[in-house]
Amino acid sequence: MQKSAQKRALITGATSGIGKEMAIYLHSLGWQLTLTGRNEEALQRMAxxxxxxxxxxxxxxxxxxAAERLYTFCRGDRxxxxxxxxxxxxxxxxxETSLSEELELIEVNIRSLHILTKLFLRDxxxxxxxxxxxxxxxxxxMTGPMLSSYYASKNYVVRLTLAIREELRRRYSRVKVSVLCPGPxxxxxNNRAGVTFSVKxxxxxxxxxxAIDRALAGRAIIIPTLGVQLSVLGAKLLPDAVSRAVVYELQKRKQRT
Ligand SMILES: NC(=O)c1ccc[n+]([C@@H]2O[C@H](COP(=O)([O-])OP(=O)(O)OC[C@H]3O[C@@H](n4cnc5c(N)ncnc54)[C@H](OP(=O)(O)O)[C@@H]3O)[C@@H](O)[C@H]2O)c1
Incomplete structure (x- = not known):
């Protein structure tokens, strides 16, 4: 892919996993980066x-x-x-799950994403x-027994993103908004959630x-692997009662003994 000169990406959760790999890929494409996470040492190493x-x-x-502070931190840059x-x-x-952990999940997965989406989208x-x-x-x-607040938070992210996308389309906006929906x-x-994957x-x-290639190309929903594309299709076609019973069985298998 052609180098995108001096464009800047802001990545939350850039210290490990998918976010870190996104940073590495965007850097290889010539993007400048603003990175965040809690782990300051990891951020220093990446910088x-x-x-x-x-x-x-x-x-x-x-x-x-914190989300507002991040927005302010980025103000001097485009x-x-x-x-x-x-x-x-x-x-x-x-x-049985911890209420305080779930409230933190809601802050990170929903509230901060919501705030950052609104503030940057206005710009x-x-x-x-x-x-x-x-x-x-x-x-x-999907509905996600055994990971109920996580599944619910990701439903929020999918629906929020797709609703915004439709509003932008109606206004003939050139702003692109995509949602990434991977499986495992x-x-x-896994370590943070305390589970073991039951599939590869x-x-x-x-x-x-x-994800980056498709987001920059303006794709709405990005699902990286065929198996997961089929499971999302299955979840849409099956009655929710059946789908959530299947999800329960799959999630139960992830429990660490
Ligand atoms: N792995 C999967 O199977 C999977 C599947 C579908 C979707 N996803 C989604 O992919 C995204 C990235 O997760 P991952 O799989 O790459 O897991 P990961 O390796 O655990 O990375 C999560 C990232 O989020 C950051 N983070 C977590 N809590 C935070 C907080 N309170 N404040 C600021 N940053 C925080 C972490 O940074 P610090 O630790 O430095 O704070 C880390 O950089 C998540 O939204 C996850 O839900 C993952």
């Missing part, structure tokens, strides 16, 4: 690797005001691509350019490259 022009800020997006990637899951039966609309890639999951098309990916996600995960490198 040293990518060199001049790379900016970073360590932030906990579960904390109130951001061309916003990737709302930070996110995590909480595994377990709803009555993008004013200049009629820019691209937003919101990272959801195939979970965003080999990252730190995709590589974060593959998912990152696949």
């Amino acid at each position: 040293a690797l990518f060199g001049e022009g790379t900016k970073y800020i360590a932030l906990d997006l579960a904390k109130r005001g 951001i061309d691509l916003l990737i709302n990637n930070a996110g995590f899951g909480v595994f377990g039966t709803f009555t 993008f609309e004013r200049r009629d350019s820019g691209c937003i890639l919101n990272v959801a999951s195939c979970a965003g098309f 990916v080999d990252t730190n996600f 995960p995709a590589s974060p490198r593959y998912v990152a490259r696949y």
